[in-house]
Amino acid sequence: MPVRDLDLLIDCARKAGQIATSYAGQTAQRWDKPDDAGPVTEADLAVNAMMHETLTAARPDYGWLSEESEDGTGRLDQSQVFIVDPIDGTRSFIEGADTWSHSLAIARNGEITAAVVFLPKLDRLYAASLGGGATLNEQPIIASQTQGLENATILATKPVMAEQHWIAGDPGFKRAHRPSLAYRLGLVGQGRFDGMVTLRKSWEWDIAAGALIVTEAGGHCTDKSGASLRFNNPDPRLNGVLAAGASIHADLLASLAQT
Template sequence: MPETDLDLLIRAAHEAGRIATRYSGREAQRWDKPDGAGPVTEADLAVNAMLEQMLPTARPGYGWLSEETEDSGARLDRDRVFIVDPIDGTRSFADGSRTWAHALAVAERGVVTAAVIYLPMRDLLFSAAAGGGAFLNGDPIQVSAPADLAQAHILAARPNLLPEHWIGRTPPVFQRDYRPSLAYRLALVAQGRFDGMLTLRPSWEWDIAAGDLILREAGGLCTDRFGAPLRFNNARPRLAGVIAGGNTVHGGLAAALDPAGLGIASH
């Protein structure tokens, strides 16, 4: 039986974990990218090299978009594309934390159809294929359903609560938590451990693509900050923020956000 896209991503994620965990986060060589784009380590590059060889070899007709590969634009002519973050949460990896992840996805005509988020240091593998549900280590997962936004635990960086983002310059009341990896935040919401996730800054597709499908297959909603469905493989691969959660949480956050709010939150 031919290997499905999801099976391929799972196999690739395990190999990525084997490579990344050979490096000690604090001792791995680290560089800062130009223009304040953040750090990159030798582990990011080693994982990316493996994925860029393995995945397109298995699917030669697919395009390629990765944080650690210079984007040529050739992917725009392909119906299907791999969207990859070799290590999401590089700062956490470099600090010796365990909350970094490999985020791998396939998008078809702008919609994610297969996705994996793998945290090798925590032995957590989140996965989904379109129409097949969402899973953590093979067990089904589902978003939570708090009675209202005030009871919700939302993963969001503090700058997202700045007044300029919200109608009446008043953020809604909810309990705020934070995790450094965007992919992991989305996976935690899909798992039901947290009730929602919010980021208002422009977000790279490779940080979001895998979590978008996993969360939607877990019964949640995942949109940009204006409530529009997320579309991937754009010429400029950035999204206008992300709101994610079950119906009540997503609706409460979307209704409270000022559609004209132009403040740029970090994280």
């Protein structure tokens, strides 16, 4: 019997955790990517190599999009595509923190169908399948039911809070932060935070897995204009991300200044 896509991603994520944690983050060899694209370490590359070998061997007809692989146009002709970030939160990995993650997803005709976000240092594995719900360590999760931004805690960077981004200035919510975008989305799906906002162009590999986890947990996940997210685009960047429970998502969208 063929291995389900979600089971394949879960097994691969756990292997990734074993590889990544075998490196000492602060001493792992690292480089800076061109064009100020951030750091990459030998751990990122080792995880990427394993993911590519494992996943494409299991699904040779699926395309491939990864932060640590050279992109091409071939994936655009394939109806199903792996979208992965070998280590989301590389700076945190280098610092020796525990909030970096592995993010793995499969898109079919632009829609995410299976997703895993795994934080090996915290032993937290978020997973979701389209129509199958979302889990944390195999236990069902549900997004926040909070109402009113004044009652909400939102994951966002400090620049997001600048008054020019909000119609009425201060949006009124409490702010928190985690460095990994994939982890932020998992936390929203878990209901531990009421929402997350990022206004910058966001790479698909940072968002794909977490987006399904949020929506399968009953939340909403769109770009910053409220448009539905589609994946495996020629330019694999999304127009920001809003993720939250239904009520808070609507409030965030109504409060944002659209520029």
